[in-house]
Amino acid sequence: MRQFTAIVNPTAGGSAGAAALLRVARLLREAGARLDTEYSRSLAHAQELARRAGEDGRVVLAVGGDGIAGGIGGALSGTGTLLGLVPAGRGNDFARALGLPTEPAALARVLLDHAPRMVDTIEVESAVHPRTVVLGSVYAGVDALANRHANRSRLLRGSASYYAGGLRAVATWRAATFHVTVDGEKHTHRGYTVVAANSAYYGSGRMIAPGARLDDGLLDVVVIPEAPRRLFFTMMNELKTGAHVARPEVRVLRGREITVEADRAVPYGADGEVDAVLPVKARVLPGALAVLT
Template sequence: MRQFTAVVNPTAGGSTGAAALLQVARLLREAGAGLETEYSRSLAHAQDLARAAGERGRIVLAVGGDGIAGGIGGALSGTDTVLGLVPAGRGNDFARTLRLPTEPAELARILLDKEPRRVDTIEVESAAHARTVVLGSVYAGVDALANRHANQSRLLRGAASYYAGGLRAVTGWRPASYRVTVDGVEHAHRGYTVVAANSAYYGSGRAIAPAARVDDGLLDIVMIKEAPRRLFFTLMNELKTGAHVDRPEVEILRGREIRIEADRPVPYGADGEVEAVLPVTARVLPGDLAMLF
């Protein structure tokens, strides 16, 4: 029977991390699985706990949102340790990409019975931030600023915090001139944002890259060009369904490595946690992590 170590972000989703684990934990134990629980003090601490559990041959459960999922997934990338997710954050976008159920019994069955599958991860390098590995996406521009506002929100949760953060970010944003190099080919881009996506979703359910796949060895690169603000607000709404990809203001490329530069200090982020300033290089690490989904 499988042996699990749950690494919990106790502040995820407004302190719901531990609560989200309770029902799943009961079902795992009733089925005969072993389960130990560790509470993280920080993302770095969560990564250390996950590595230590993996070295003992245990399956690691990341309990929280995209920050702890991406942080632990990055820490385990390149190892044989298997990762499972118990979604309990604001966005849960990587869990959404994997189509993980929210119902405890269905999730417990996946954790108990599914065979691990390999997924891609993203290596992120920047002079402004130490090398890291994440799961979902790297985004540079207005959405990085929007994510910062969402993380700072105390009154709003989930999609509402990201939408409000987006409105606040766009209000004061002016388009930047980017140099985007994909697999050695340079592309000039002026606009709002550049996203290198392994996951279809970001920002609490917004389908930024609907065609992205976690196991194809490629990043989907979405570039939103300069447009009137009223049109950008329309694009924000279309992100709910992915309809934005059909607009001429949106360009999509695919590749294994991307470098993003800009004509001024532009913020970038990754999986809701990394916050730094361009330039940044992101490259896909094909099949570098084993997951249950």
């Protein structure tokens, strides 16, 4: 019988994290599993708690959204510790990519009985930001600005906050020249955004990279060039299905190591948490994390 340590982000969706955990915890305990709960004071504290639980041989449950999932998953990358997710955040995109059920009984069965899946993680480095490891994607340009607006929204939640943040970001964005190096080959374009994706989803269910796979050892690099704003707004709607990648204006590259630079100070982010400025380097770590799914 698996033994669990749940780490709750008390700020993810207000009280949603604690409520989501309670529904699943009852089922785990009824099945005979032991479950301890820890509340994090910060992402760094959550990572410390996760490492400690992993060293004790426990399954670590990340309770919250993509920020805590990515932070804890990154901390456990390469350690062999099992990670489980209890989605309770604004986006839950990594849980979506894993195909995790949202119904508590089905999720409890996954956590109790299912075999782990080995998935890739992403090592991220920049000159002014320490090395970190994330799960879903690294994004630079208008996406990072949109995510910043969404995280600061107090009136909207979920996909509505990301959509509103995207509209605000696009309305004020001026194109930048990006230099994207993929496995040593340099590509230059002027435009809106570059996303290095391990997961198909970001921004609360938007399918930025429909061909991305969590366990193929590659990052899908989606490049969206300069275009009239009305076309970009159209592409924002196409992100619901991934149809944007069929447009001739959109490029999709694939590689193991990606460097993104720009001709001015352009923000980048990762898994909804990292908020810094280019340049940035992202490198895939194949099969580095064991996840219950």
